[in-house]
Amino acid sequence: MKFEQMQYARPDFDAARETFASLRARIAAAPDAQAQLEAFREFETLSRHISTMSTLAEIRHTVDTRDAFYEAEREFFDANSPALGEAQLDVYRALLASPFRTQLEQALGRLTFEKMEVDVKSSDPAILELMAEENALTTAYEKLYASALIEFDGRKNTVSQMSLYKQNPDRAVRKAAYEAEGAWFDAHRAELDELYDKLVKNRTAQARKLGYENFIPLGAIRMRRIGYTLEDMAAYRAQIKKDFVPVVAELKKLQYARTGVADPKFYDDAFCFADGNPAPHGTPEEILAAGREMYHALSPETAEFIDEMFDGGLFDVLSKEGKAPGGYCTYLADYKAPFIFSNFNGTSDDVDVLTHEAGHAFAAWVAARKDLPMILEEPGMESCEIHSMSMEFLTAEHHEKFFGTDTPRYELAHAEDAMYFLPYGTMVDEFQHIMYAEPDLTPGERNAVWAKLESEYRPWLDFAGLPFYGCGAGWQRQLHIYEVPFYYIDYCLAQTVALQFFTAFLHDKKDAWRRYLALVGEAGGKTYPGLVAAAGLDSPFAPGTLAKLGKEVGAWIAAQDAALNAR
């Protein structure tokens, strides 16, 4: 079915709550597993339908924010979904208490129950009030951040608009851009400190109410981490620090030499090419058409997928008046249809939409054909990002369709980005571990922790001349630290796997693709370590994995850099 033909009607939430309550009662009183499975199937059908209507309203609202009807529908879902979510968790609770657990696990898979357990644990009626307060605090941060308008270049810029100036070939412009942005954060320091302090204390109180010593274990539950432990993650961070940081430090020297920066400062960090960053050629329509060709050439599976996406109108990526900013990939369960939203802007971001977001969409499309319980359609966040980040590398053979003779520069910048990200993302995770282990630190102590971590994870950076960054307050720009605690290392865990797909691709393209299909084909039926093993890749938690990966990708970057310099 075409997207425009999909019918929206607001679900009857009162009726849905009653249905969930009666399904819960039927499960509790069921004489056998069969009766419970039947009730569970009805539960899934209704849950899928409500999710489809919510997603449809969200898409149509972001496609045209001026449409008052869908704006009101979204507000309705925002206001009423939490209570309905509790009624759905009650159904999980009834299934988890079933005396027929063995038969249920045979039918639905053991992981289904592990996932339900984690969902139930992360939302307890005892902490609902604290959770509402936490929501209000993150909304306040979001609003403050969105209100940041930075006077620069004769206009008011948002934080994301400032990023272009930070890569400007003129060093004075880069420096001034960092100064202007830092000055906004300096001016709002007290509010930002206070919001974070309240968030840390609120989350600590939630954890203690549930019997944990601090928020760290509850944070792992909220991120639905299954199949690996907090110790595994600490071992990963230690590997990054010991084996990966020295490799990136060497690569940074190549970048500075290439761009002719003799005395590198922080404001030279995002500056990759003296003659500007590679951008895709052609009109937005041509870029979109090249994306379709790319997936036709890649494999029979992706050819079928991309045709369904185009023929179903499941893309809305061209810039239009009234569209919301940003981009996302979502899923319409009733129609088994992914949907991609974006605003093409003429930079390499447009190609990322066609590789990264389409990677998410391809995984959803594959999972939809498997008839799985809803909870097994998607793995955890750390694994969903494997689908997308790996697709960015596995489509490399076709990037010429977008970048032409600029392709080698794009490939170099892309691999460098992936490498540089790992120390930063891991530092964000370690910072949060310290914040929640010691919830009573003062704002000054928090900044001192960040400054120390900067010197360990990114020792090549020199913050001279930038007071905001120099004093260790740079973490206040990172939305995830405020909004979704402990979500961020997921990108590192995924990137570590995506980089392994990159090296596999360099050795044997067909084999790399076969492994990728094996991983995507498991959908959410395995945990993160299980998915990595299914693709025959090294566990990011095992000693030596990051040393080997750093060496291989580092060597490729050095060779690519040398080849470009010789041109």
Ligand SMILES: [Zn+2]
């Ligand atoms: Zn993603």
